[in-house]
Amino acid sequence: MDRYRKWAWGTGIAVVTAVTAFTAASWQANAAPSPGTPPGAAAEQPRVSDPKAGPEPATGTGSDPLTSAEVDRARKIAVTQQLAAGAEDVTGAAGPEYLSAEVDADSAGRGAELYYYDYRTDKLIKQVVDLTAGKLAGSFSAAKMQPPASQREVTTALDLLLADPLAADLKDAYRKATGKQLAGKDGLVADAHVYTADAADTGASQCGKHRCLQLVVQTADGHFIDVNHIIIDLSGRTAARLK
Secondary structure, three states: OOOOOOOOOOOOOOOOOOOOOOOOOOOOOOOOOOOOOOOOOOOOOOOOOOOOOOOOOOOOOOOOOOHHHHHHHHHHHHHHHHHHOOOOOOOOOOOOOEEEEEOOOOOOOOOOEEEEEEEOOOEEEEEEEEOOOOOOEEEEEEEEOOOOOOHHHHHHHHHHHHHOOOOOHHHHHHHHHOOOOOOOOOEEEEEEEEOOOOOOOOOOEEEOOEEEEEEEEEEOOOOOOEEEEOEEEOOEEEEOOOO
């Protein structure tokens, strides 16, 4: 079940469920002779099917996952002129921050649901696209809804931390874990959890209303760098130490 399906979207917005199906190439081998092989006859040589997947179709069928071509087409339809001009992405540029896309299982034809975050209004936006008709079928937004972060948001959060005085904490944790000095973000592998402040939180109290990340950082060779006490507020473009 997709990670976005659990949200309720308020009045008029239904909770939907995604059906995802994946196909993979299978190996087929037959190394033994058939039961009727005459004595002295050469055994059939092993045969293996081609493990390479075939070309991706341009369009899926039914509830199949969206193809790359369908996602590209849906994104062009989803970002209207109004949304492109009125929203702001994680870098501060015009246009919403793209998060993910999934098939619209409730569509009568072939449909897509695309999720964006508008950093100008701090709202999650869902655009429903009718791929069969080639048009936008619905648009919804809600505040205080924080889906998992995209890789671009994670990268931006790491950049913000490295540019902040709290980067000293990251460098100190890196030295303790590796015995070396941190020379930049090369060699760092970052992921992140979305962070929502609780009632006792005095270090990042806007998180939940703002979009905030708690980084999970490790080196390429597997050393974890402990920066769990640092929260990156992507909306405010600041870093804070939890208290």
